[in-house]
Amino acid sequence: MSDGPAQMTYRDALNxxxxxxxxxxxxxxxxxxxxxxFDGAFKVTRGLLDEFGEQRVVDTPITEAGxxxxxxxxxxxxxxxxxxxxxxxxxxxxxxxxxxxxxxxHYMFGGQATVPMVIRMPGGAGHQxxxxxxxxxxxxxxxxxxxxxxxxxxxxxAKGLLKTAIRDDDPVIFLESEGxxxxxxxxxxxxxxxxxxxxxxRRPGRDCTVIAHSRMxxxxxxxxxxxxxxxxxxxxxxxxxxxxxxxxxxxxxxxxTSRAVVVDEGWPECGIAAGVAAHLYEACFDWLDAPVxxxxxxxxxxxxxxxxxQAAIPQAGDVVSAVxxxxxxxxGA
Amino acid sequence: xxxxxxxxxxxxDGMRAMxxxxxxxxxxxxxASDEYMAGRIGGxxxxxxxxxxxxxxxxxxxxxxDPLTSTYREHGQALARGSDPRAIMAELxxxxxxxxxxRGGSMHLMDxxxxxxxxxxxxxxxxxxxxxxxxATRYRGGDQVSVxxxxxxxxxxxxxxxxxxxxxxxxLPIVFLIxxxxxxxxxxxxxxxxxxxxYPRAAAYDIESWxxxxxxxxxVRGAVAEAARLAREERRPACVELLAYRYRGHSMSDPxxxxxxxxxxxxxxxxxxxxxxxxxxxxxxxxxxAIAAMQAEIDEVVTDAAAxxxxxxxxxxxxxxxxxxxxxxxxxxxxxxxxxP
Numbered sequence: 314m315s316d317g318p319a320q321m322t323y324r325d326a327l328n329x330x331x332x333x334x335x336x337x338x339x340x341x342x343x344x345x346x347x348x349x350x351f352d353g354a355f356k357v358t359r360g361l362l363d364e365f366g367e368q369r370v371v372d373t374p375i376t377e378a379g380x381x382x383x384x385x386x387x388x389x390x391x392x393x394x395x396x397x398x399x400x401x402x403x404x405x406x407x408x409x410x411x412x413x414x415x416x417x418x419h420y421m422f423g424g425q426a427t428v429p430m431v432i433r434m435p436g437g438a439g440h441q442x443x444x445x446x447x448x449x450x451x452x453x454x455x456x457x458x459x460x461x462x463x464x465x466x467x468x469x470x471a472k473g474l475l476k477t478a479i480r481d482d483d484p485v486i487f488l489e490s491e492g493x494x495x496x497x498x499x500x501x502x503x504x505x506x507x508x509x510x511x512x513x514x515r516r517p518g519r520d521c522t523v524i525a526h527s528r529m530x531x532x533x534x535x536x537x538x539x540x541x542x543x544x545x546x547x548x549x550x551x552x553x554x555x556x557x558x559x560x561x562x563x564x565x566x567x568x569x570t571s572r573a574v575v576v577d578e579g580w581p582e583c584g585i586a587a588g589v590a591a592h593l594y595e596a597c598f599d600w601l602d603a604p605v606x607x608x609x610x611x612x613x614x615x616x617x618x619x620x621x622x623q624a625a626i627p628q629a630g631d632v633v634s635a636v637x638x639x640x641x642x643x644x645g646a
Numbered sequence: 647x648x649x650x651x652x653x654x655x656x657x658x659d660g661m662r663a664m665x666x667x668x669x670x671x672x673x674x675x676x677x678a679s680d681e682y683m684a685g686r687i688g689g690x691x692x693x694x695x696x697x698x699x700x701x702x703x704x705x706x707x708x709x710x711x712d713p714l715t716s717t718y719r720e721h722g723q724a725l726a727r728g729s730d731p732r733a734i735m736a737e738l739x740x741x742x743x744x745x746x747x748x749r750g751g752s753m754h755l756m757d758x759x760x761x762x763x764x765x766x767x768x769x770x771x772x773x774x775x776x777x778x779x780x781x782a783t784r785y786r787g788g789d790q791v792s793v794x795x796x797x798x799x800x801x802x803x804x805x806x807x808x809x810x811x812x813x814x815x816x817x818l819p820i821v822f823l824i825x826x827x828x829x830x831x832x833x834x835x836x837x838x839x840x841x842x843x844x845y846p847r848a849a850a851y852d853i854e855s856w857x858x859x860x861x862x863x864x865x866v867r868g869a870v871a872e873a874a875r876l877a878r879e880e881r882r883p884a885c886v887e888l889l890a891y892r893y894r895g896h897s898m899s900d901p902x903x904x905x906x907x908x909x910x911x912x913x914x915x916x917x918x919x920x921x922x923x924x925x926x927x928x929x930x931x932x933x934x935x936a937i938a939a940m941q942a943e944i945d946e947v948v949t950d951a952a953a954x955x956x957x958x959x960x961x962x963x964x965x966x967x968x969x970x971x972x973x974x975x976x977x978x979x980x981x982x983x984x985x986x987p
Contacts, residue, residue, distance in 0.1 A: 342785065368785065374815065379774050379808030386778020386792075389763060390713070392785060394778075409805075413768045414775060422756035422764055423747035424969040458970050482972040510975045557975040 324494040326468035327357045327433075330475035331395065333503050335365055338393060341479055344371040344380055345397030345433075354399045355435060355494050381407035381432065385415050385484075388430040393479060401436030401488060402448050415484040416459030431478045435489040437528055437578055438615050438626050447615035447622075449579040451526075454486040455555040455588065461485045461509060462555040466530035468498040470553055473507030481509070490528040510557035514566070518548035521636050522566040524589055525576040526552055529627060533576050536632035547574075547636055555585060563589070564596040571602040572639040576632055581609035603639040608632055649709040651878060654871035655864065656706065658931045664706050664863055665926060668698040668919050670944050671722040674731060677948045678721065678738055678752075682898045686956065687738045691752050692719040696893040699918030700825050701795075702726050703866025704888075707874055708793055713761045713779040715772045715794045718753035719892075720765035723795065729757040731951035741958035748961040749969070761790075769830075770796060770803030773822070777809045780820040784881075791877040793870075795823040798887075799830030801844045807851075813883040814851035821873045822848055822885040825860065831896040832904040848885035860888030861918045864925070 321329070335341045347354055349362035349372040362370040373380045377398055384394035398404045404411065415428050438447035455462045461483050465471040471489070478485040501507075515530055516537050525533035533549045540547055548566050552558060567573045573593050577586035586607040593605050611625040656664060675693045682691045694701060697719075705726035708714065716723045724734055729745060737744030738752050745755055756764035763779060766772035776794030783790045800806055801824055813820050824844045828835050835842050845855040854876060858869040866888055873884035891913035895902030926932040 374808075374811060376808040376812065378805045379777070379812055382771070382774020382805065382809075383778040383781055383812065386763075386775035386780075387782045387785070388778070389775065390779050390782030392782050409768055409771055410774060413771055414766070418764075419972050420969045421746065421750050421754045422758075423745070423749045424972070425746065425756050425758040426763070427972040429972075461971075 319500060320497050321468050321500045322494065323468045323471045323489075323496045323498075324355060324357055326472035326500045327475055327489065328359060328361070329500065330472040330479070331358065331361060332364065334476055334479040335361070335369060340391065341393045341395060342369040342371065343395050343397065344373055344384060346373055346375055346399050348372060348397050353397065355491070357433075357494070358397065377403045377407040378410055382410040382414060384430050384432070385410060385418070385428055388428045388484075389418065389426045393429050395431045395433060395479060398432060398434040400446060400491070401434040401450050402446050404432070404434055404450065411454070411460070411484070411486070412457055416457045419483070420459060427482050428484045429482045431475070431485045431487050433475075433487045433489060435491045435494070437490045437492055438610070438622065439492050441617055441619055441622055442615075443617040444614035449577070449610070451488060451555060451577070452579050452584045452588065454488075455585060459484070460556060463487045463509065464526040464553065464555065465489070466493070466527050466551050466553070468496060468500045470507050472500045473505050474509070474553065477506045477509060480506070488527065492528045496531075507553070509554045510559050512550050512552045512559035512562040514548060514562075515551050516547070516549040518546040519570060520545050521547045521572040521574060521639055522563070522570045523547050523549045523574045523576060523632065523636065524552065524563060525549060526555075526585075527578070529576045529578055532627060532629050533632055535629040536636070539629060539633050540636055545636060545640065552589075558592070560592050560596060564593065567593055567597045568600040571600050573601070573605045574608060574632065574635040574639055575605060576608040576627055578610055578627060581607060581612055584609055603641065606635045606639050608635045649711055651709055651874065652707055652871060654707070654868045656867065660706070661926060661931055664702050664867070665922055665932065666940055666944070667706075667726050668702045668863065668922065669941060670731070670947065671698050671701065671725050672919060673944050673948045674725060674734075674951070675721060677952055678735070679898065681735075681738065681952060687752065688740065689751050689753070690718065691738070691898040692896065693894045693898070694719050694722045694892060696913065696917070697825060697827060697860070697890050698722060699863035699866055699922070700860040700888040700890045703863040704793065704795065704823055704870045707867045707870035709790070711761050712791045712793055712874070713763050713776070713783070715763045715776045715779070715792075716765050717769070717772065717796055717800070718765050718767045720755055721752070723765070724755045724757055724762055727757060727760040727762045729755070729760060729762065731947055732954040735951040735955040736958045739955040739958070740961070741955055742961045743954070743958040770800035770806045772796070773800065773806050773809045776820060777812060777818060780813070780818040783819055789878055790819070791874045792820045793823060793874070794820065795825055797830065798824055798826040798828070798835060798844050799838065801847060802830075802838060807847065810848050810851040810853060814853050817881055818883055819877040819881055820883045821870065821877050822853070822883070823870070824885065824887040826887055826889050827892045829892075829896070829905070832900065843887065845885055845887040853883045853885050855885035855887070857887040857889060860890030861913075861916045861921065863918055863922050
């Protein structure tokens, strides 16, 4: 048996981060729908009600705008709320609180109040949940100055980034992936925080840079294996946070490989991939040997039918094709 | 630090102080109107002239450490909390010396030191923040009461009903103050609300609720004191609807042609300053000479505030991105790494 670091699911890594930070700081409390007695819709908060009690693990009515705003007010008073919105889809009814209040309070009042809160929510498609339950809304949140936006892809980052988020003094949008909760991997210890604004190279390579986040990291890595079998060596980089964005690491890679593909489960128009591509053009134009290619979900509301849904979301094959395109190769060549 | 909760009915000193604050708000806003007309104040300027009894009656019934939130019509709340008129006027003029450093303007005053948690521009949007301030008080075992003032227009927003529900469900120490000035911008209550009383909406969520004359400062004070007592001592939420009237249009850009002159005159006949002055004179709490001296003193304060604001420096443009984040991620990013030269 290996003596390496503990293997843990993404779900349990999040749970451990919450538990450790609640033990560390009495100001941290959790609030959301069905997070207590029900252990959370995705069981991320399992066991925390028993350990910390109803004062700190609070089941709410179905009232996303209301309890998100409550969290903002509590944060202004110095508490550190971790609000769970059951899925990112329901954040849309809380957008006024997130955009008009959370992101602006520190600036608008000249720095008199801070909003040290985390809003956790899972998103993404792939479970035949159709149009209203399959959003990837990274771009909407990243659009807004004053928010920080975090997109962990591994159990280690899920834990380390959540701990950083809880200790951060700004409102943090913490976007989990429904497709990753069961993913296992090593995790850090109690003091292993993952800093914001540091991209990580998931796979080094020299022919093309593939930028992917959250579940798309794993899609990109699968594509990289297929490409390696074809003699194409891609570098996969995970930004891990979009606000702040570690453009230096992304640009350094693209300057080496001269080619870039950006993979994003969201829609193409004004999306995360579009934003990253724009940064790469501005930072790396003279180094690029081909246009940056985006791989996004199809520009449609998510369909229910299994075959249509799979056609709509980025697959490893789509990433392979995109890499072929930036390398000037025909598909299958 | 502990504070005694104010009595439901003030003593004579208290009444004189309330009258002074009402007069200060009136004069300050009249001057703000002049500054706007002179082009020195930009954006929206929402005046609360006519609503001074509702504001001062409310704030005077609270402890200074009770967190207070308001709408974008909030100059009066800041003044009633004791914020420096100079810093408020400078904020209205967008100057570096403004109470929010010129970032907020008329709609977004805050004075954290005085537990005034701000004016907010989205109708109804601040009410959940007040619920969170109440939550934090209970979480820490404090005895403050969170008080949030909003209009009857905001009462039609869904999030306000969400807050009534959570306050009633969790017995949070909060007082909802519905300042019913009878118009949501230009739309009268009867064209916007199925039921023209608003306090029963809170009552539907098991919140003790009632309605008082918002033009009578002593009635407001008594009602808010009782509501705050319920929240502070019995840890139950409360709601008070204050029926009042604003004399000016929704904002300075509203010519106020919708409301009938006769209606406006009818309400002005019950002007809260005039009626309270009559009470104070009738009961020998103040005399005409003292009133004249008070008004002269206030005129000086307001003139001084305007002069201070006009002479204050603009906000340096290099500080444009300061305070976007409380915790910027590097020294270059005064706010956003995405903002590059």
